[in-house]
Amino acid sequence: MRIPVLPTLLVLAGVAIMIGLGLWQLGRLEQKQALLARYARASGMSSDVPFPQSESAAEPVYYRHARVDCREVAGVTAKAGTNAKGEAGVAHHAACRLAGGGTADIVLGWSRAPASPDWRGGEVMGVIAPGPRLVADPPLAGLGPNAVPDPSEIPNNHLAYAVQWFFFAATALVIYALAVRKRLRG
Incomplete structure:
Protein backbone atom coordinates (compact mmCIF):
# COMPACT_ATOMS: atom_id res chain seq x y z
CA MET A 1 0.00 0.00 0.00
CA ARG A 2 1.09 3.53 -0.64
CA ILE A 3 -0.01 7.02 0.23
CA PRO A 4 -3.13 8.03 -1.77
CA VAL A 5 -2.20 10.85 -4.16
CA LEU A 6 -5.51 12.63 -4.81
CA PRO A 7 -6.69 12.75 -1.15
CA THR A 8 -3.22 13.92 -0.09
CA LEU A 9 -3.29 16.73 -2.66
CA LEU A 10 -6.78 17.76 -1.54
CA VAL A 11 -5.77 17.85 2.13
CA LEU A 12 -2.60 19.80 1.35
CA ALA A 13 -4.60 22.28 -0.76
CA GLY A 14 -7.06 22.71 2.13
CA VAL A 15 -4.20 23.20 4.59
CA ALA A 16 -2.61 25.78 2.27
CA ILE A 17 -5.91 27.67 2.08
CA MET A 18 -6.29 27.62 5.87
CA ILE A 19 -2.73 28.90 6.35
CA GLY A 20 -3.43 31.60 3.77
CA LEU A 21 -6.54 32.64 5.69
CA GLY A 22 -4.51 32.77 8.91
CA LEU A 23 -1.92 35.01 7.25
CA TRP A 24 -4.70 37.20 5.85
CA GLN A 25 -6.11 37.61 9.36
CA LEU A 26 -2.68 38.68 10.61
CA GLY A 27 -2.66 41.36 7.90
CA ARG A 28 -6.15 42.44 8.95
CA LEU A 29 -4.90 42.65 12.54
CA GLU A 30 -2.35 45.30 11.54
CA GLN A 31 -4.97 47.21 9.55
CA LYS A 32 -7.47 47.14 12.44
CA GLN A 33 -4.80 48.27 14.93
CA ALA A 34 -3.99 51.25 12.70
CA LEU A 35 -7.70 52.08 12.33
CA LEU A 36 -8.28 51.90 16.09
CA ALA A 37 -5.24 54.09 16.74
CA ARG A 38 -6.60 56.66 14.26
CA TYR A 39 -10.02 56.56 15.96
CA ALA A 40 -8.38 56.98 19.39
CA ARG A 41 -6.53 60.08 18.13
CA ALA A 42 -9.77 61.44 16.61
CA SER A 43 -11.67 60.98 19.87
CA GLY A 44 -9.13 63.25 21.58
CA MET A 45 -9.62 66.11 19.08
CA SER A 46 -11.95 68.90 20.13
CA SER A 47 -12.38 70.80 16.86
CA ASP A 48 -15.64 70.36 14.94
CA VAL A 49 -15.87 68.74 11.51
CA PRO A 50 -18.82 68.86 9.10
CA PHE A 51 -21.32 66.05 9.63
CA PRO A 52 -20.83 63.50 6.80
CA GLN A 53 -23.63 62.72 4.36
CA SER A 54 -22.50 59.23 3.32
CA GLU A 55 -20.87 56.18 4.88
CA SER A 56 -17.72 56.68 2.79
CA ALA A 57 -17.41 60.30 3.97
CA ALA A 58 -18.16 59.29 7.55
CA GLU A 59 -15.44 56.73 8.19
CA PRO A 60 -12.57 59.29 8.20
CA VAL A 61 -14.38 61.49 10.77
CA TYR A 62 -15.73 58.88 13.19
CA TYR A 63 -15.26 59.90 16.84
CA PRO A 149 -18.90 56.57 21.54
CA ASP A 150 -15.60 54.86 22.36
CA PRO A 151 -13.37 53.31 19.70
CA SER A 152 -11.92 50.90 22.28
CA GLU A 153 -15.28 49.07 22.20
CA ILE A 154 -14.69 48.00 18.60
CA PRO A 155 -13.66 44.33 18.64
CA ASN A 156 -10.29 43.37 17.23
CA ASN A 157 -10.49 39.56 16.98
CA HIS A 158 -8.12 39.07 14.07
CA LEU A 159 -5.33 37.45 16.10
CA ALA A 160 -7.82 34.92 17.50
CA TYR A 161 -9.11 34.23 13.99
CA ALA A 162 -5.55 33.73 12.69
CA VAL A 163 -4.75 31.27 15.50
CA GLN A 164 -8.01 29.48 14.74
CA TRP A 165 -7.12 29.02 11.06
CA PHE A 166 -3.62 27.78 11.92
CA PHE A 167 -5.16 25.35 14.43
CA PHE A 168 -7.58 24.08 11.77
CA ALA A 169 -4.67 23.52 9.38
CA ALA A 170 -2.66 21.62 12.01
CA THR A 171 -5.71 19.56 12.97
CA ALA A 172 -6.37 18.63 9.36
CA LEU A 173 -2.76 17.49 8.95
CA VAL A 174 -2.82 15.42 12.14
CA ILE A 175 -6.14 13.76 11.30
CA TYR A 176 -5.01 13.00 7.76
CA ALA A 177 -1.66 11.62 8.96
CA LEU A 178 -3.47 9.34 11.42
CA ALA A 179 -5.85 8.16 8.68
CA VAL A 180 -2.98 7.42 6.27
CA ARG A 181 -1.03 5.66 9.01
CA LYS A 182 -4.03 3.46 9.80
CA ARG A 183 -4.50 2.68 6.12
CA LEU A 184 -0.83 1.77 5.61
CA ARG A 185 -0.87 -0.52 8.65
CA GLY A 186 -4.02 -2.22 7.77
Missing part, protein backbone atom coordinates in the same frame (compact mmCIF):
# COMPACT_ATOMS: atom_id res chain seq x y z
CA ARG A 64 -14.77 63.57 15.92
CA HIS A 65 -16.97 66.38 17.20
CA ALA A 66 -19.58 67.96 14.96
CA ARG A 67 -22.32 70.56 15.18
CA VAL A 68 -25.47 70.52 13.06
CA ASP A 69 -28.65 72.58 12.76
CA CYS A 70 -31.66 70.27 12.63
CA ARG A 71 -34.30 72.29 10.77
CA GLU A 72 -36.97 69.58 10.63
CA VAL A 73 -37.50 66.38 12.59
CA ALA A 74 -38.88 63.62 10.36
CA GLY A 75 -39.45 61.32 13.32
CA VAL A 76 -38.09 60.11 16.65
CA THR A 77 -37.55 56.40 17.34
CA ALA A 78 -36.43 54.44 20.37
CA LYS A 79 -33.63 51.87 20.17
CA ALA A 80 -31.74 49.89 22.78
CA GLY A 81 -28.96 51.99 24.24
CA THR A 82 -26.59 52.54 27.13
CA ASN A 83 -26.20 55.64 29.24
CA ALA A 84 -23.01 57.28 30.47
CA LYS A 85 -23.09 55.08 33.62
CA GLY A 86 -23.28 51.88 31.56
CA GLU A 87 -26.95 51.22 32.35
CA ALA A 88 -29.16 49.63 29.68
CA GLY A 89 -32.19 51.53 28.50
CA VAL A 90 -33.44 53.39 25.46
CA ALA A 91 -31.54 55.72 23.14
CA HIS A 92 -33.86 58.14 21.34
CA HIS A 93 -32.90 58.77 17.70
CA ALA A 94 -34.21 61.69 15.65
CA ALA A 95 -34.17 61.69 11.85
CA CYS A 96 -33.26 65.28 10.97
CA ARG A 97 -33.26 67.36 7.84
CA LEU A 98 -30.32 69.72 8.13
CA ALA A 99 -29.98 73.39 7.31
CA GLY A 100 -28.13 73.55 4.01
CA GLY A 101 -29.48 70.16 2.90
CA GLY A 102 -28.79 66.62 3.90
CA THR A 103 -29.97 64.47 6.76
CA ALA A 104 -28.58 63.20 10.04
CA ASP A 105 -29.42 60.51 12.58
CA ILE A 106 -29.23 62.33 15.92
CA VAL A 107 -29.06 60.33 19.15
CA LEU A 108 -30.85 62.79 21.41
CA GLY A 109 -30.23 61.07 24.72
CA TRP A 110 -31.06 58.14 26.97
CA SER A 111 -33.98 57.18 29.19
CA ARG A 112 -35.55 54.13 30.78
CA ALA A 113 -38.91 54.85 29.12
CA PRO A 114 -39.46 53.91 25.47
CA ALA A 115 -41.85 56.84 24.88
CA SER A 116 -40.16 59.23 22.45
CA PRO A 117 -39.75 62.84 23.56
CA ASP A 118 -41.31 65.72 21.66
CA TRP A 119 -38.24 67.37 20.14
CA ARG A 120 -38.67 69.85 17.32
CA GLY A 121 -35.06 70.37 16.25
CA GLY A 122 -32.39 72.98 16.70
CA GLU A 123 -28.64 73.08 17.09
CA VAL A 124 -26.99 69.84 18.13
CA MET A 125 -23.42 69.27 19.26
CA GLY A 126 -21.97 65.83 19.70
CA VAL A 127 -19.69 63.03 18.56
CA ILE A 128 -19.91 61.27 15.20
CA ALA A 129 -20.36 57.54 15.74
CA PRO A 130 -20.54 54.69 13.22
CA GLY A 131 -23.77 54.69 11.31
CA PRO A 132 -23.11 57.58 10.82
CA ARG A 133 -25.01 59.11 13.71
CA LEU A 134 -24.39 62.14 15.89
CA VAL A 135 -24.52 61.32 19.61
CA ALA A 136 -25.69 64.54 21.26
CA ASP A 137 -23.42 65.94 23.95
CA PRO A 138 -25.04 67.50 25.91
CA PRO A 139 -28.20 65.41 25.62
CA LEU A 140 -31.40 67.03 24.35
CA ALA A 141 -35.14 66.98 25.08
CA GLY A 142 -34.68 66.47 28.83
CA LEU A 143 -33.02 63.07 28.32
CA GLY A 144 -30.03 61.65 30.16
CA PRO A 145 -26.57 61.39 28.60
CA ASN A 146 -25.80 58.50 26.27
CA ALA A 147 -22.61 56.53 26.55
CA VAL A 148 -19.95 58.47 24.67
